[in-house]
Amino acid sequence: MSDHPAKVAFSHWLLTGTIVHHAHFETMQEQYQVSVHPQLIMLISIDRYFEICIGRPFLWRREIAIQLSQVIQKVVSIPYLTIWVEEGVMALLLELPKPSYEHPEQLYSFTHPLAEQVIKGMADQGVSVSIGIGGFYSNPYLLHLSYQEARKSMIHRFFQGNQLIFHYQEEEKREIAGKSPLTNEERTELQALVRIADEEGVISLLQLMLKKLAVAHYQDVEVFKSEVTDLIMLMTRVALENGGNMIDILSRNAALIQDLYHTIRYDHFVKKVSTYARQLVAQIDMGHLGKVSTWIRKALDYMRANLHQKITLVEVAQYCSMSHYYFSRKFKEELGISFIEYLNQLRIKKAFYYLEQTDWTIQQIAEAIGFDDANYFSRLFKRYQKQTPTEYRRAKLY
DNA sequence: ATCAGCAAACGACTCGGCGG
DNA sequence: CCGCCGAGTCGTTTGCTGAT
Incomplete structure (x- = not known):
């Protein structure tokens, strides 16, 4: 455990970038009896921490901190240090196995799965966390930059929460902002699922696509929202083409677009889009089904969900x-x-x-x-x- | 009335071959 | 190689029967 006061102090020097004023890195390591040589910061933030704190005993905060430490201990197999930088936000200082990471992809392929494991580990405990990942710095005197980048990557309040992972990127990404992270196959699949009224299929694919958009456009909420609006129009068109009630759908559609424009939290946004998608699917469903018994519905759900394979x-x-x-x-x-x-x-x-x-x-x-x-x-x-x-x-x- | 099982008929599906 | 067609195989449907 790195809760040891010396390790915490050591981590603190690194994060604040003040270590250089005190001594050489190796000397500090000896003095604090720390062998870790961190090069990257991962910030783990408990989603909507203060909101969920309300009404819970003070001890709960300690419990959740212990849970996080345990998850980290379980999934991180490389040398690391941890320090709470504020309530509900922990910095994970990592010493990566390879000496250098020339291409960002090399770095992502290592850090992303790790972040996913932490998110999953905490989700299993019923706690949602988001993770911001800073850049790689072999020089420990520059580690504070990685910390600042990790912070910056998750700064937009709209996207806070909901188990997202953000990699810090330079401004370079802005250039290709016009390019959507979604593939044509995904769009086609979404339309096809709406058409066959596969409610669960639509929702799970939709949430996956929203997550992709969120990660790609975390620097620009407006771009994110406009891409989602495109998806909504795509689904709406399919519903209209397949027997949905035009007046009903169009009025809901207009209300939703208005509403989304003012929505300032990502999770609320996702919920509203999902609800709308369910309503669309229900419209198509009613066209030819009306009221059928529950077992028929069960059978149809099964058929829709397994359409890609042989069904007898x-x-x-x-x-x-x-x-x-x-x-x-x-x-x-x-x-x-x-x-x-x-x-x-x-x-x-x-x-x-x-x-x-x-x-x-x-x-x-x-x-x-x-x-x-x-x-x-x-x-x-x-x-x-x-x-x-x-x-x-x-x-x-x- | 609800449901399962059998047997026979039907037609959905597969395999092999053919043409562009 | 891709897509279409004919003939055989096997899964699905349905009439009938009987148990609960």
């Missing part, structure tokens, strides 16, 4: 604790079409987006939507759409 009637029936004979019968009774028919429609719906918005081969698309055989997919597509997948793609393109 027996498997879904088992999932719903029914015999497959009975399941097959009741399924058709409630939805008007057979199990396999419904499953195929779901798959074909998803295929539209891949055809329109990716350049994947028919084989790749077939695999992505759970068909082993691209030939079969082609034929099925033709039956529903009166044209083959390639014809459909060409028609959409020109």
Whole structure:
């Protein structure tokens, strides 16, 4: 443990950059009996610390500090020192294994997984933390710069909280600000999931995308917000194209965009966007489902979530604790079409987006939507759409 | 009324071959 | 190599029966 007063004092010298006034680094190390040679600072901040402190006993603060120390001890296998720089914020001074890190990527590939482990370790204890990571300095006299960078990286109050990791970067990033961190595949997948009304799928992908945007645009909330607005419009369009109530959706949409503009906390922002996405999905769902029994809903959720792989009637029936004979019968009774028919429609719906918005081969698309055989997919597509997948793609393109 | 099981019919899916 | 088509295989559906 580095709670030892000498180590704390030593860490303090390093963070404040005042060590140089006192003595040589090695002399200090001997004097304080510290063998660690830190080159990088990771700041671990307990999310919304003061907010969660309210109403808790004072001892709780100590408990949470001990938990964090334990997690660090468990996941950090390299030499380190720790020091609380303020309530709820701990600095982790790390001695990295390799002598130099010429490219930022080399550094990230080491520090990022470590930060993720700390976040996960604390999340397991029910505590959310965010982490800011400063630059690498082999010279210990410059370590205070790493500390300042780590602080700077997490300075924007909008993004505070929610288990995000920020790497300090020079201004260089500004140049490529026009480039979105999201891939076309992710956008396409999001649209496809909205279309098949896979609520959980939409939410988890959406949250992943928001996180990516947050990390990429932590220096500029406005850019972040405008990218998210694009995503919202993307989902809205799909909902409108697929039978959502236009007046209802558009009024909610307008209210949301207004609201988001004034939202000053990232977690609230994410929650509002998620709620809106759920409402959109519900709109599509209602178009053809209306009210169905809970077991049907359960079966459909299962089918949507596993669409990318082989799904059999027996498997879904088992999932719903029914015999497959009975399941097959009741399924058709409630939805008007057979199990396999419904499953195929779901798959074909998803295929539209891949055809329109990716350049994947028919084989790749077939695999992505759970068909082993691209030939079969082609034929099925033709039956529903009166044209083959390639014809459909060409028609959409020109 | 609800549900499971059997058997037969049906059609969804696979495999191999063909054309662009 | 990619995508489409024909024939065979096997999973799905459905009528019927019987148990709870």
